[in-house]
Amino acid sequence: MTNSDMIHSNPVPFVDMAAQHQPIQAELEQAIQTVVQRGDYVLGREVAEFESLFAKACGVSQGVGVACGTDAIALGLQACGIGQGDQVILPANTFVATLIGVLRTGATPVLVDCDPQTALIDLAAAERAITPYTRAIVPVHLYGQMVSPSHLLELAETYNLLIFEDAAQAHLAEREGYKAGSIGTAAAFSFYPSKNLGAFGDGGMVVTSEEIVAQTVRSLRNYGATRKYFHTDYGTNSRLDTLQAAILKTKLPHLAGWNADRNRAAQLYDRWLEPLAEYGIFPIENHCGSGHVYHLYVIRVSDFCGCDRLRLQSGLADMGIHTGIHYPIPCHLQPAFQHLGYQPGDFPYAEALCEEILSLPMYPGITEEQITRVVFAIQTIVKSSIGQAYPPAIDAA
């Protein structure tokens, strides 16, 4: 069998959720059956049980299940007292849900640029964006890597800001002894199916150690009712289904192992991709070691690579290797948010990253052989597209 035959007969998916669920299928079916038979489909037993288990895993005392991660951001910030007249700082390079969550509170989002090596919010840029109206910062633990807790806490203390973490990509991530979700006043998680801990549909959670914040989210998610038919808050309907909670509770004990598997896979990628640095291929840097939970494994195809990013992506697809771009357009250049008044050029690093990034196959259970194949394919495509011009003139970049 030639290399090319091997590649074509063995596609590498971007994620493989069926493979993740197969070994625990019996447990999952049992959990679902239990809820189906008991019948407490809304705010039932497993919701409270999972809330308490997940909060504990994050190192906080309270968890409040909601319908999705976007609601967790919106309702969580609202419960922290953020609203009209407040400015909230967040990175320009995040999934749009972070921005949507902030906007839904009525607060004014203030976007800032990122660090080009880690793709995380640039806290020096955040500091420059602070005004007398700044109330909160929403760090996004992008791709599964936490923003430095010590730097965040120092900034928050100096300027009296509230920290609300968007931890939708960072379940159980750790840095400097902190767990994702435990740095600030409160944090939001998503249980969208492909997240590190995913439901069989949508789900989310606000975690906090502040009793009053948890209580307020409990009311907001349930029509603003503090008790039945007594409405004290302008709430909504945003609950985590009992069925989803039962599924998540079944999966939770496996999460640490799955994350460790992702981190191991990332280390292999890092090691085997290293020789491609001279061709302009760089992994996003990991500054938190084994605490990085690699929701995504992202490389930069820099502009001196000689192989266009989209050409690399389509070349890989031709070889059965599926990749993604997270995300192709930064928040400030999305048509929906033009009213915020940002322009191209406002956040050069975030904009450059959007052109360079490529997310490689990453999921628990990805094999060494698959990773080898991905790296070999990248190597083949990059070298062939550079052709005789290799090695590239790095100094000219």
Ligand SMILES: *Cc1c(COP(=O)(O)O)cnc(C)c1O
């Ligand atoms: C997934 C995600 C969200 C939104 O979560 P949903 O459950 O899809 O609403 C928010 N922020 C980030 C960074 C995400 O990755």
